[in-house]
Amino acid sequence: GDSVTQMEGPVTLSEEAFLTINCTYTATGYPSLFWYVQYPGEGLQLLLKATKADDKGSNKGFEATYRKETTSFHLEKGSVQVSDSAVYFCALENQGGKLIFGQGTELSVKP
Amino acid sequence: GAVVSQHPSRVICKSGTSVKIECRSLDFQATTMFWYRQFPKKSLMLMATSNEGSKATYEQGVEKDKFLINHASLTLSTLTVTSAHPEDSSFYICSAQKERVVRNEQFFGPGTRLTVL
Numbered sequence: 684g685d686s687v688t689q690m691e692g693p694v695t696l697s698e699e700a701f702l703t704i705n706c707t708y709t710a711t712g713y714p715s716l717f718w719y720v721q722y723p724g725e726g727l728q729l730l731l732k733a734t735k736a737d738d739k740g741s742n743k744g745f746e747a748t749y750r751k752e753t754t755s756f757h758l759e760k761g762s763v764q765v766s767d768s769a770v771y772f773c774a775l776e777n778q779g780g781k782l783i784f785g786q787g788t789e790l791s792v793k794p
Numbered sequence: 795g796a797v798v799s800q801h802p803s804r805v806i807c808k809s810g811t812s813v814k815i816e817c818r819s820l821d822f823q824a825t826t827m828f829w830y831r832q833f834p835k836k837s838l839m840l841m842a843t844s845n846e847g848s849k850a851t852y853e854q855g856v857e858k859d860k861f862l863i864n865h866a867s868l869t870l871s872t873l874t875v876t877s878a879h880p881e882d883s884s885f886y887i888c889s890a891q892k893e894r895v896v897r898n899e900q901f902f903g904p905g906t907r908l909t910v911l
């Protein structure tokens with residue numbers, strides 16, 4: 684079945700460091716891909732998305748490119764801030780319109 | 795924006811009792827709502843899809859008699875955990891879609907932490 688695998692956390696970085704959170708997927712067809720962010724005590728928020736191969740989603744300095752050849756959608760940010768500390772979820776939307784989530788990666792950014 | 799609220803945010807109950815969790819879309823009408831369960835350090839698992847005015851569709855392995863879902867209006871869906879047991883303790887999250895369209899964005903609530911003693 685469809686699945687999403689993302690790197691385990693927690694990831695701890697210093698402010699202004701470069702961030703990469705790896706995400707790979709297995710799916711039938713060509714799913715839309717998403718990154719969601721969950722700040723402490725809040726619900727999931729859509730961070731960015733890509734709907735077809737080679738699309739790049741971007742928002743708030745975060746980027747991810749839909750790589751069909753490697754079935755990946757890695758999240759990157761050039762310079763993280765303390766306010767980026769949160770849990771990040773990679774997800775795909777399958778052919779039935781359902782979201783399949785990775786296990787989440789906790790990011791902690793220290794000043 | 796599209797805001798979804800959940801109530802309560804936390805609930806503690808005794809084993810054998812039933813607990814109702816509400817999910818509301820505050821500034822839009824939601825034809826479809828989803829209920830997820832999240833275990834510690836684990837992913838969100840879809841439990842059921844709820845369409846206004848019709849019966850919920852449950853995912854494989856989810857007991858429909860244990861997790862009762864009612865989507866009575868375009869802004870409210872409820873999840874009732876019946877005869878709760880400690881293994882039902884979890885974080886329950888709902889989401890809502892504005893229109894009954896596949897691949898339409900889901901807006902998530904903040905979640906409800908259920909602890910069954």
